[in-house]
Amino acid sequence: MIHIPEHVQNLIPYKAGKPIEELSRERGITQIVKLASNENPLGPSPKAVEAIRNNLLKLHRYTDPSAYTLVNAIAGKLKKRPGQIVTCSGSDSLLQYIITAFSIENDEIITSEGTFSGWYVNANKYGRKSHYVPLKNYHLNLDAIADTINSKTRIIYLANPNNPTGTMFTKHEFEIFMSRIPDYVLVVLDEAYTIYAQSYPGYIDGLNYDLENLIVLRTLSKTYGLAGLRIGFAVAQEYLITELYKVKLPFEPNYLAHVAAIAALDDEEFLHKTVHLNDLSLKRMKSRFDELGIEYVPTYANFYLLLLPSENFVNEFNNECLNRGLILRPVNTIGIKNGIRINSGTKDETEFAMDIIGKVYSSLMEKYNAGIEL
Numbered sequence: 607m608i609h610i611p612e613h614v615q616n617l618i619p620y621k622a623g624k625p626i627e628e629l630s631r632e633r634g635i636t637q638i639v640k641l642a643s644n645e646n647p648l649g650p651s652p653k654a655v656e657a658i659r660n661n662l663l664k665l666h667r668y669t670d671p672s673a674y675t676l677v678n679a680i681a682g683k684l685k686k687r688p689g690q691i692v693t694c695s696g697s698d699s700l701l702q703y704i705i706t707a708f709s710i711e712n713d714e715i716i717t718s719e720g721t722f723s724g725w726y727v728n729a730n731k732y733g734r735k736s737h738y739v740p741l742k743n744y745h746l747n748l749d750a751i752a753d754t755i756n757s758k759t760r761i762i763y764l765a766n767p768n769n770p771t772g773t774m775f776t777k778h779e780f781e782i783f784m785s786r787i788p789d790y791v792l793v794v795l796d797e798a799y800t801i802y803a804q805s806y807p808g809y810i811d812g813l814n815y816d817l818e819n820l821i822v823l824r825t826l827s828k829t830y831g832l833a834g835l836r837i838g839f840a841v842a843q844e845y846l847i848t849e850l851y852k853v854k855l856p857f858e859p860n861y862l863a864h865v866a867a868i869a870a871l872d873d874e875e876f877l878h879k880t881v882h883l884n885d886l887s888l889k890r891m892k893s894r895f896d897e898l899g900i901e902y903v904p905t906y907a908n909f910y911l912l913l914l915p916s917e918n919f920v921n922e923f924n925n926e927c928l929n930r931g932l933i934l935r936p937v938n939t940i941g942i943k944n945g946i947r948i949n950s951g952t953k954d955e956t957e958f959a960m961d962i963i964g965k966v967y968s969s970l971m972e973k974y975n976a977g978i979e980l
């Protein structure tokens with residue numbers, strides 16, 4: 607028998623939102639709405655789809671490992687130098703490269719409880735000791751995170767806005783935090799939901815900082831609608847990006863992701879529609895949750911975190927929603943035991959979801975109020 611290292615045996619694999627096909631297979635349901643993975647309800651950027659169609663016959667070629675055209679397109683768009691950018695198969699992929707490039711065994715990592723589970727999976731995969739700082743009223747507790755730093759700390763991971771809480775910290779809070787970070791500690795600022803948050807006063811855009819110990823992550827999975835293609839990128843000072851190139855797989859992201867991303871980055875109309883639809887859907891959800899008396903965390907992203915009376919209530923609620931064809935995302939696995947997340951949808955998807963949530967929540971609350979254990 608092959609020996610499996612203990613930290614690998616103990617790993618808990620990443621738990622994604624349930625795929626539509628799986629629910630259909632499991633429960634024989636045909637009408638299904640998935641609002642579980644913070645995807646773009648409008649589908650992919652049309653410009654990206656067109657670029658993919660136009661480049662299908664180039665699939666026999668390897669991609670350019672320097673991603674020259676793509677990196678230059680991103681640099682031009684963000685007003686950065688090309689040497690400050692590296693692209694990978696989603697920002698999830700970048701997380702593992704950051705841990706590989708900037709930490710070794712016995713180094714320590716700090717992050718929050720109740721943040722992006724992809725970070726936990728990657729940190730554990732490499733057997734790094736992680737400190738998980740509790741959330742403060744569903745916000746990342748930047749003060750407590752800074753207080754946790756010791757001489758072994760190498761990396762701090764922050765998602766802003768945070769997934770799954772949807773909360774954000776402000777420019778002012780970030781600057782105070784960074785003033786407390788020693789220069790041997792790398793701060794990873796994951797801005798997967800940046801475009802949804804940019805219009806809020808006080809929002810901190812990590813790209814406005816050029817610090818020696820900061821890496822900003824962006825993805826095309828959310829607002830650009832390219833989650834299935836796998837493309838994200840990191841922006842940092844050149845000396846950090848150079849190291850990431852050494853550890854990354856040379857041919858990721860794939861060729862179609864390159865051409866699609868270049869086209870999507872220019873698809874302003876699609877971005878605009880995406881943000882507009884998100885606003886409408888979240889507004890509708892908020893008013894329905896208020897009517898029903900469902901507690902939720904105010905959001906700066908494309909989803910709401912609902913807070914139900916108990917973990918059992920979440921399990922029942924989720925199961926009943928699944929039975930009716932609605933896929934949501936319970937978040938008990940990352941420490942928010944009574945939380946379940948729902949992302950924005952099209953008008954029809956939103957109405958479908960609000961109808962089911964209304965029925966399921968009301969009937970479970972009746973039982974709950976009658977003292978039936980949930």
Ligand SMILES: Cc1ncc(COP(=O)(O)O)c(C=O)c1O
Nearest residue numbers: 696697698722769798825827838
């Ligand atoms: C905070 C955060 N970072 C990264 C990701 C993953 O992005 P990608 O699809 O680029 O791997 C997600 C996806 O849910 C996320 O919420």
